[in-house]
Amino acid sequence: MKRTSLTVRTGLALAALAVPAVLTGCGSNSAASANADVKSISVLDYYNNEPDKSFIGDALNKCAEKAGVTLDRQTITGASLIQKVLQQASSKTLPDVLMLDNPDLQQIAATGALAPLSDFNVSTDGFAQGVLQAGTYNGKVYGLAPTVNTIALFYNKDLLAKASVQPPKTWDELKAAAAKLTSGSQYGIAFDANATYEGTWQFLPFMWSNGGDEKDIATPQTAEALQLWTDLVKSGSASSGVLNWKQADVKDQFVAGKAAMMVNGPWQLPTLDKAQGLNYGIVQLPVKSASDTEVAPLGGETWTVPQTGNKAKQAKAAQVVACMNSDEMQTSMAKQRNTVPSKTTLASQFAADNPKLAVFTDLIKSARARTGELGADWPKAATKIYTAIQTALTGKASPSDALQQAQNSNG
Amino acid sequence: MTTTTTTTRAPVRRAASVGSGRPHGGPPSARRRRERLYQWLFLVPASVYLVLFFGYPVVKNLIMSFQDYGTATFYTGEAPWVGFDNYAKVLGSTIFTTAALNTALFTAGSIVGQFVIGLGLAVFFRKKFPLSGVLRSLLLLPWLIPLIASGAVWKWILDKDSGALNQFLEALHLVPNGVPWLTSTQLALVAVVGVNVWIGIPFNVTILYGGLQDIPDELYEAAALDGATGWRSFWNITWPMLRPVVNVVLVLGVVYTLKVLDIILALTGGGPANASQTIATESYALSFEQFRFGEGSALGNILVLISLVFALFYLRASRRGVED
Missing domain, CATH: 3.40.190.10 (Periplasmic binding protein-like II)
Structure with a gap:
């Protein structure tokens, strides 16, 4: 018994010695004949x-x-x-x-x-x-x-049918639908307004579709988009939890039936399909007026x-x-x-x-890249955007003031 | 030490043979030199360790804070010298005052909470009672759970809509509807401090309990004979005897708390609207989210400087303690 274990150990030791030798052998080989194979x-x-x-x-x-x-x-x-x-x-x-x-x-x-x-x-x-x-x-x-x-609007078909609400196409419809779908512990909509790049990412389609631009976020177009999010939270159609939710948390709220609609991406489909009794549909995110087209983030x-x-x-x-x-x-x-x-x-x-x-x-087909305009400077703009979102949603400043403050902050 | 040196010796030789106890040099001085060498050899491992793992990072961080150190630096190795630009930028940024104030509130709140509860529990456990050992070791639990795990659990407990804490409070009809613990600018910092107190209690209890063990029972017995019990005995015996330990706990606590990062990141990420942003989290965001390492390290150095001030306070306090 003792003998075997000794042999095994010696074997292992030899193998351990041999492995680096083989590795270095390979390394020097490929370096020497780099062009060949x-x-x-x-x-x-x-x-x-x-x-x-x-x-x-x-x-x-x-x-x-x-x-x-x-x-x-x-x-x-x-x-x-x-x-x-x-x-x-x-x-x-x-x-x-x-x-x-x-x-x-x-x-x-x-x-x-x-x-x-x-x-x-x-x-x-x-x-x-x-x-x-x-x-x-x-x-x-x-x-x-x-x-x-990219991201789109997911909706719970059963909850919408019960409240006889159609999936919203415009911001006004979205606000009305979300309000109608809010009752008890159920919110109309969930999204991610986290103080990270994820929050920025979810806001972009609203900002871009309304003509907002990351080069200067202190514009009326971006302020209108932020006003929409602020209204949804202020009116109670969305939980103030959005300030701390990540996209996975948003999905959890939706699956649990605590949000009738959510902003999320297709990577959630496997989980949604697995959820028992969840009957959902997907539409484009609402735009301000019916004639606008959605600009999605890539x-x-x-x-x-x-x-x-x-x-x-x-x-x-x-x-x-x-x-x-x-x-x-x-x-x-x-x-x-x-x-x-x-x-x-x-x-x-x-x-x-x-x-x-x-x-x-x-x-x-028409999705826009986040770095398309600012390139390597995108992180700075992204930080400003989520800072403004958080400032407005917590009520520390109006959407336009929050955007102005963020735009002016050196960073 | 005997100092029998001959006046005829050259000063150098004399210095070498001081304390050797022998008037004649030669072999003793060689032995002395060898002793010196051994002393140095014993010092080498510790010094190498200190230089490698404390000296290098500190110096590197200091140099970095004077450079334009970004993503490109890693590939090209080029980091232009910018003087105090990074410091001017971080000190002048709108977020700095908020972060500094939050750091102060977070540290003060955490320390007071941890210390008062920690001391209370330590005094409580001084009395032996059935299962006191088991309970005391259970108290260590928050310390043993990885911060990321406890952070995730606390985030769920404190959730506004489905968190356990709100469900509990609502069931008792103490609050009408969900308290936005982590999403209100007024409450986020309070919530983060609360969780940090929970994490810090084991450290405080352990050290203070150790300090209490060192106070001889005779003192209490003698005081009891003189009629001093309860609060009297605490203020006149426990507190003065415990003061050196208290100093250590408080200063270490301050230094540990100033740099707390993971728990804030796990709970609020510094939000909402920077309501729980501290110098530590902002420094992390600058360095590892925006990759502005120069500015991040400048802010980090400011934090080190603040810690250093507290360390000096500690040294002074402990020296005065000795003089007393």
């Missing part, structure tokens, strides 16, 4: 939860196989991705393929850490305007998102090729990025993950095949 490339993304982790992993593996390489994939939490990327940038250990949330792309591209996709002849044809806007920095495309998303993650200095690996990485953005992969990933293909050419077929995603697919 790349065997493996590294990937970093934030899809660290199932089922997305496997969906993305399977797609990546398929693409890697096509490119003739194996993958060394690392997934981390969304909140720590940028910090990790900055660490890697300073220690020159960036991965070969890097996933970035689209509003972060320009900031990272501005550091010089990313390679333009045109260097590797990756096609950018057929993508929705907003998708290219988000992926472009200084006239060059640095990242492409295979599938994208969400979704882009794939990029960092400047690692290893040209051969970068070329392989670009092949993987191109493959992830191919028609076939876009459609299959969009279907699996309840997102929308980013190529407008695929939209009509996709909407027909996936009726639940039709509203979102429609909105994506």
Whole structure:
């Protein structure tokens, strides 16, 4: 008995010694014959939860196989991705393929850490305007998102029918509907007015559709949009809890029947479908007057090729990025993950095949990227917007004063 | 120490042999030198640790606060020197006064709450009663739960519409409808302070209870014979005897509380409308949400400076304690 355990231990020790040797062997090999053959490339993304982790992993593996390489994939939490990327940038250990949330792309591209996709002849044809806007920095495309998303109005069909309310199309209808749907512990509508970029993201469609602009938020158009949100909370049609809710909390309220309508995105569909007895519909977010068209904010993650200095690996990485953005992969990933293909050419077929995603697919065609105008300066504007939202909703200032204060704050 | 040195020696040699107790140099001085070397060798691990893990970050943070340190710096390594610009920006920003005031209120409120309740419980547990050991160890629970977990639970408890606290209060008809604990600008800071008090109690109880154990029972017995019991014995025996421990608890408490970040982020994220934004959370937001590391570290240094002031107060107080 003792003897066996000793042999096992020696074996383990030898193995432990051998592993680094093999690893360094591989490392020096690939460095020496960099141009000849790349065997493996590294990937970093934030899809660290199932089922997305496997969906993305399977797609990546398929693409890697096509490119003739194996993958060394690392997934981390969304909140720590940028910090990790900055660490890697300073220690020159960036991965070969890097996933970035689209509003972060320009900031990272501005550091010089990313390679333009045109260097590797990756096609950018057929993508929705907003998708290219988000992926472009200084006239060059640095990242492409295979599938994208946005937000819309979800409504509880049973609750609306009981109150004989139609899904609202205009702001006035929204206010009236929300008021009618509020009774007891049930609120008319739930949304996310959190003091984070999520709060800003939910406000954008209201602001943009009314002609507001992030360059200067102290405008009557933006004030009107903020007035709408303020009225909803003041009148009690929305809980003041919106100030502290994240989008997941908003979904919980909706599922629990405590909100008859909510502003949310298609990533909630699997949970909503699982909820017993929940009968819901999806429409575009209401606009001020019926003749306005909704301008939706673009969400979704882009794939990029960092400047690692290893040209051969970068070329392989670009092949993987191109493959992830191919028609076939876009459609299959969009279907699996309840997102929308980013190529407008695929939209009509996709909407027909996936009726639940039709509203979102429609909105994506004209969706606007958050970084489209301000680029790397977007975080400053986003901070001002959520600060103004919070100031107005808590009643510390009127919507127009709150926006003026936020616009003037240096930051 | 015997100092039998010969006057003929060169000053250097003399210095080396001072205290060796022998008039002749040679081997003793070599031994002395070797001793010195050993002393230094014993100091090396601690000094290396201090320099690496305290010195470097502090110096780096200080340098960073004088630089335009953004996302690009990580890739290019370039961080232009901007002098006091970062300090001017953070001190001049509209949010600074709010954050500073909130930090003061948060710290004062937390310390008073933690200390008073902590001391009360420590005195209470001084009396042995059945299960007192078990209860005392249960009190440590808030300390043992990861802050992110307890933060999430408290966020749910304090929720306006479906939170346990409001349901409890409504069931007792103490409030007509949901109290917006976390979403009212008047209550958010109070709620955050309350949760932080809950977290800080175990630390206060543990240290104060330890201090109470060191007070000899004879003092109380003697005082009781003289007729001093209850409050009298607390004010005349417990409090003066406990003062050194109280100093430690308060100063450490202040320093720990000034930098509290996770619990505020978990509960309110500094909202609503910056009602619970402190210097620590604002510094975090600047550095790790907006990636303006220069400004973030400038604000961080201001916080370090405030902590330092309290540390000096502590040193002075403890020195006076010794002189008394």
